[in-house]
Amino acid sequence: MDARKAHKASSSSSPSSSSKRCEYQVFLSFRGEDTRKGFTGHLHAALSDAGIRAFLDDNELKRAEIIETQLMQAIDGSMISIIVFSKSYANSNWCLKELVKIMKCRERLGQQVMPLFYNVDASDVRKQTGSFAKAFEKHEAGICEGKHEKEKVQRWRNALTQAADLCGEDLKNADNG
Template sequence: MAFERSLDHCSSSSSSSTQSRWSYDVFLSFRGENTRKNFTDHLYEALVQAGIHTFRDDDELPRGREISPELLKSIQGSRISIVVLSRNYASSRWCLDELVKIIECKKTLGQLLVPIFYDVDPSDVRHQTGYFGETFGRHEKHYVDEMEKVEVRRAALSEAANLSGWDLQNVANG
């Protein structure tokens, strides 16, 4: 698989001082209700089988701890972030806040960000049209006091969707 070769290349080309900085090779960001029991589980298993140390929230977070600080630390400690952009991804403030942190780490730490468009049109994600437009319309109504955050989330989603990624609508068998 070309994607695994890309990850292998990233793993083998880093220096030992860089390697000590990373806790994970990959951080998976996804909307659980859409993809956890199908695509994301298969992707996670393929990464693990390939020897790629992958963070997925339900496997790596110690029970009883606050989720937010642990997730932010895991994002920052990952060499690559894979964001599975599904239909309901943007309906989760939690997912969008993860994405904001991932974009920040891309800019400040040089992390690689790989978007996967799962059953969504990349253009709808990029321009927040269709379902993504409706979702942000709801965010703007519900979070009137947090419009700056809504705009930061909107910008992060656009930036991620502008990157070259995997459009599963155009791949045989997804």
Template sequence: MAFQEVSSSSSSSSSLSSTSSSSSSTRQWIYDVFLSFRGEDTRNNFTAHLYDALVRMGINTYRDDDDLKRGENISPALLKAIEESRISVIVFSQNYASSSWCLDELVKILECRETMEQIVVPVFYKVDPSEVRHQRKSFGVAFAKHEERFKDKQMMVQKWRTALTQVSNLSGWHLGNRYFLP
């Protein structure tokens, strides 16, 4: 499990260094884990418990505590936090795709996966990975709205679709409708 490897290789909450390639061998990560999630869906339940567990294990975890107001752009500080994280954990929930901010985060995370060899771990929380992969059910509804809202930015919408397909094909965790205790 990635988190066990992180916690055993880091002392307290120090940053991790990668030794897997020359491009990242000297990189000093500020955060061990970046959490990407839809706040209204999981901020006060699953993501809060995950964050607390990671912190208890001494894993330096970035969680954005600010709710972005509708129409605002993703902040440069948030993009920087993604770049400075060794691992990104993406918690896909029913309303994840309804947030253009979450989708912009996702695109940035996948860019970091390609350019910085960031580890990406998808968590499918009460959604089936195929819903994410093929943009069905709530993901399909969200994209119908995005296509209407961003008629003049269809390239951006297609980037989001591609990112969802790519990440849903990665190995991750499907949590279904199980209940989790703190």
């Protein structure tokens, strides 16, 4: 077997291979209280109706103590992540942790990322103004003097900027579907 075939055979069994990691076609990142029963619920139903396996946390998570692990594995195991940015998205530590992971998967694995701006300006996400500025005021007010916490908040800010710079869809004044 030549070197290219050997490399292909070994890489297809590695954990980062696309056949191994693509448990879901789409991972949906969203703020539950904003869009779960409206836009995101409709989006998930439409994807499912089209035969697309999409991860939606309320259907897939099994036990509270392993939620974070399951979320991170689901992100790793998806080909595409759709981020539904809404007014209170940045209020959620969970959403921001997901976003950092999504952007790492984009960089490391070439995962496609599509931002959707649901009744929020992309510039508010990119520059952390408006409701995003208010959310970060709360995050920063809750920070201990620890360097680790400050770096975490900076990673959240960077991930928001990177995601908002991607080509996405503006869904201003969108109703529940």
